[in-house]
Amino acid sequence: MATENVERVIDAKQGIAAELEDAGKSESIYVAPQWKLMWWKFRKHKVALISVFVLAGFYFAALFCEFVAPYDPEAFFTRYTLAPPTRIHFFDASGALRGPFVYGVTRTRDPVTLRPMFVEDPNVIEPIQFFVTGTPYKVWGIFDSNIHLFGIKAAQADQAFFILGADRLGRDLFSRIVYGSRISLSLGLVGVLLSLVFGIVLGGVSGYYGGLADNIIQRVIEFIRSIPAIPLWMALSAALPPDWPVVWTYFGITVILSLIGWTGLARVVRGRFLSLREEDFVLAARLVGSSEMRIILRHMVPSFLSYIIASLTLAIPGMILAETGLSFIGLGLRAPAISWGVLLQEAQNLRSVALAPWVLLPGAAVVLSILCFNFLGDGLRDAADPYSR
Amino acid sequence: MLQYTLRRVLLMIPTLIVISIISFAIIQLPPGDFLTSYVATLRQQGEDVDTAQLVALEEQYGLNQPIYVQYWKWISGIVLHNDWGRSFEWQKPVGDLIWERIGLTMFISVLTILVSWLIAIPTAVYVATHQYSFLDYLMSFISFIGLGTPGFLVALVFLWVMLSTFGVNIGGLFSERFIDAPWSVERVFDMMGRIWLPILILALENTAAIIRTLRANLLDELNKPYVETARAKGVKENALIWKYPVRVALNPFFSTVGWTLAALVSGETLVAVVLNLQTSGPLLLRALTSQDMYLAGSFILLLSTLTVIGTLLSDILLAWADPRIRMEG
Numbered sequence: 001m002a003t004e005n006v007e008r009v010i011d012a013k014q015g016i017a018a019e020l021e022d023a024g025k026s027e028s029i030y031v032a033p034q035w036k037l038m039w040w041k042f043r044k045h046k047v048a049l050i051s052v053f054v055l056a057g058f059y060f061a062a063l064f065c066e067f068v069a070p071y072d073p074e075a076f077f078t079r080y081t082l083a084p085p086t087r088i089h090f091f092d093a094s095g096a097l098r099g100p101f102v103y104g105v106t107r108t109r110d111p112v113t114l115r116p117m118f119v120e121d122p123n124v125i126e127p128i129q130f131f132v133t134g135t136p137y138k139v140w141g142i143f144d145s146n147i148h149l150f151g152i153k154a155a156q157a158d159q160a161f162f163i164l165g166a167d168r169l170g171r172d173l174f175s176r177i178v179y180g181s182r183i184s185l186s187l188g189l190v191g192v193l194l195s196l197v198f199g200i201v202l203g204g205v206s207g208y209y210g211g212l213a214d215n216i217i218q219r220v221i222e223f224i225r226s227i228p229a230i231p232l233w234m235a236l237s238a239a240l241p242p243d244w245p246v247v248w249t250y251f252g253i254t255v256i257l258s259l260i261g262w263t264g265l266a267r268v269v270r271g272r273f274l275s276l277r278e279e280d281f282v283l284a285a286r287l288v289g290s291s292e293m294r295i296i297l298r299h300m301v302p303s304f305l306s307y308i309i310a311s312l313t314l315a316i317p318g319m320i321l322a323e324t325g326l327s328f329i330g331l332g333l334r335a336p337a338i339s340w341g342v343l344l345q346e347a348q349n350l351r352s353v354a355l356a357p358w359v360l361l362p363g364a365a366v367v368l369s370i371l372c373f374n375f376l377g378d379g380l381r382d383a384a385d386p387y388s389r
Numbered sequence: 390m391l392q393y394t395l396r397r398v399l400l401m402i403p404t405l406i407v408i409s410i411i412s413f414a415i416i417q418l419p420p421g422d423f424l425t426s427y428v429a430t431l432r433q434q435g436e437d438v439d440t441a442q443l444v445a446l447e448e449q450y451g452l453n454q455p456i457y458v459q460y461w462k463w464i465s466g467i468v469l470h471n472d473w474g475r476s477f478e479w480q481k482p483v484g485d486l487i488w489e490r491i492g493l494t495m496f497i498s499v500l501t502i503l504v505s506w507l508i509a510i511p512t513a514v515y516v517a518t519h520q521y522s523f524l525d526y527l528m529s530f531i532s533f534i535g536l537g538t539p540g541f542l543v544a545l546v547f548l549w550v551m552l553s554t555f556g557v558n559i560g561g562l563f564s565e566r567f568i569d570a571p572w573s574v575e576r577v578f579d580m581m582g583r584i585w586l587p588i589l590i591l592a593l594e595n596t597a598a599i600i601r602t603l604r605a606n607l608l609d610e611l612n613k614p615y616v617e618t619a620r621a622k623g624v625k626e627n628a629l630i631w632k633y634p635v636r637v638a639l640n641p642f643f644s645t646v647g648w649t650l651a652a653l654v655s656g657e658t659l660v661a662v663v664l665n666l667q668t669s670g671p672l673l674l675r676a677l678t679s680q681d682m683y684l685a686g687s688f689i690l691l692l693s694t695l696t697v698i699g700t701l702l703s704d705i706l707l708a709w710a711d712p713r714i715r716m717e718g
Contacts, residue, residue, distance in 0.1 A: 227693040228655035238677035239418035371537040
């Protein structure tokens with residue numbers, strides 16, 4: 001068993017070495033630590049690599065949403081109701097290049113249908129600038145600032161730049177999506193961390209001790225997985241008092257989602273424990289008198305940590321989706337909280353979707369982030385075992 | 390086989406008891422009870438509440454008794470007398486409201502499983518035997534999109550596209566004149582004309598998942614020596630692939646079909662809300678928002694019970710097909 005493993009590792013290392021030959025790194029492979037091998041393996045998964053950058057952008061926006069969003073997400077103007085995305089121009093009417101700019105937009109009504117129309121005024125030119133001064137804000141309630149990543153100089157009340165259009169109340173949809181990412185993206189992380197705690201404890205007990213404990217925990221997992229999750233989530237979140245503050249509801253929803261979410265992680269942890277329990281190094285540690293806790297934490301956990309991280313990443317999309325779905329039907333977070341699901345509530349009204357299809361765009365943010373997490377998780381899972389071919 | 394079946398059926402009993410306790414807990418979750426809401430509704434409508442009637446109702450539901458007695462009254466009413474309690478929003482017995490909707494939910498979910506297998510299995514076999522072909526890349530791309538897009542969003546986009554390009558609203562399971570009509574041959578035909586869209590939307594995610602895993606399983610299987618042996622013996626390629634590696638690679642799907650059913654019933658809830666289907670989703674949502682708790686609790690109880698029974702049936706089928714499972718227990 002042990003020699004077989006060593007041979008497998010050497011085989012795999014020779015394989016990677018051959019691939020690295022032209023890079024002139026073939027020697028370093030034999031002394032490379034495990035994390036370096038993982039990184040080399042991960043690097044080969046190009047889509048996963050791109051996903052890392054996209055997700056980093058998403059989380060940057062979530063962390064500094066006040067700075068990234070050009071406007072206050074709650075500022076509403078009836079004159080901008082359902083305004084379409086503002087067109088960005090590079091050449092003015094005479095054909096001269098003027099860099100990115102937008103024309104002033106005035107709202108009129110179609111004389112026949114009486115529908116509101118938004119007409120560009122070629123005489124008013126507002127250049128789009130980076131680090132523009134705008135509405136003052138406080139980052140994390142500590143730092144005061146009024147610098148925004150991008151925008152136009154004019155005040156929102158006079159002339160607005162809606163990169164993704166405006167909603168039913170004339171609020172900037174892009175700013176709202178950016179603010180919404182703070183709740184939607186963090187809820188995924190907090191949710192999997194909670195599930196991880198349940199999953200590691202119960203999956204660990206199940207896999208390490210086996211026997212009756214294993215049997216009971218496995219039955220519980222099977223039970224939870226055989227009942228439909230969304231109806232149960234709906235019932236539980238409908239029971240959260242509607243007058244709770246946003247933060248409480250947020251944690252309430254997270255706990256409700258984790259109550260079912262831990263089962264997948266527990267299965268992964270149990271599987272790893274089962275296979276590692278029989279390994280020689282665990283037996284060796286036991287023979288030299290290590291305590292159970294030390295064997296688990298010092299020897300077993302590090303060797304399956306990479307698998308856990310990969311399955312954690314693959315569990316995040318489910319959390320994001322669940323929150324979006326629950327908030328969308330009105331049982332999760334509620335306005336004034338801003339999350340992607342709350343924003344999508346507006347798309348429930350078919351009339352406003354037909355008039356203003358851009359209210360579906362928060363859905364695009366959901367899909368993009370979920371795709372990235374899926375790709376990233378795939379890449380991590382492949383890299384988790386760098387010796388496999 | 391008989392012993393295995395018997396043991397599984399006996400194991401199901403505690404599961405069902407736990408499900409009923411969870412459903413009852415859900416009924417109890419909101420503050421106040423059924424009667425306080427009922428009285429409040431009656432008072433709002435300006436009706437007098439008869440004290441004698443109140444006492445009678447209290448007696449009937451055992452509201453003045455400890456919680457385990459209430460639970461017993463509720464569950465024994467369901468099991469022994471088929472009495473599911475009253476929906477106070479609809480002023481009807483719950484039993485009259487749920488059966489048709491639960492039936493439609495189950496019908497759609499089972500049909501979705503069949504449709505997704507019908508699409509996914511041939512596709513997965515094709516892309517696995519034609520690895521790195523154009524179609525292989527195309528299907529990987531589509532299945533990634535399918536996995537990343539929740540059904541209710543796909544439904545929303547479909548609604549919008551159909552409305553803006555063709556001016557038709559595809560929501561609902563029946564055309565207007567059939568919504569409240571009793572079941573008839575025409576009503577079934579009307580439904581079949583509309584049901585395929587929700588089924589396709591629901592099948593998308595499951596199909597994508599099956600294609601991805603089945604392709605990976607098959608690729609492992611195709612390189613094994615037994616395939617080579619069969620080929621060397623001159624077995625026709627098509628017959629060979631369908632008869633041996635596909636059957637091995639399909640095993641995990643049949644063993645988890647119960648979970649697939651639960652996941653589909655779960656996903657169907659949201660899609661049905663968006664598409665306004667006459668299934669359990671929208672009514673459950675309405676019951677929950679108006680705190681019509683007996684109705685909501687019955688939905689949870691029935692949907693969970695049916696998926697657990699579905700899991701059991703698939704387990705028994707699998708044990709019948711694969712003797713190794715019977716032996717392991």
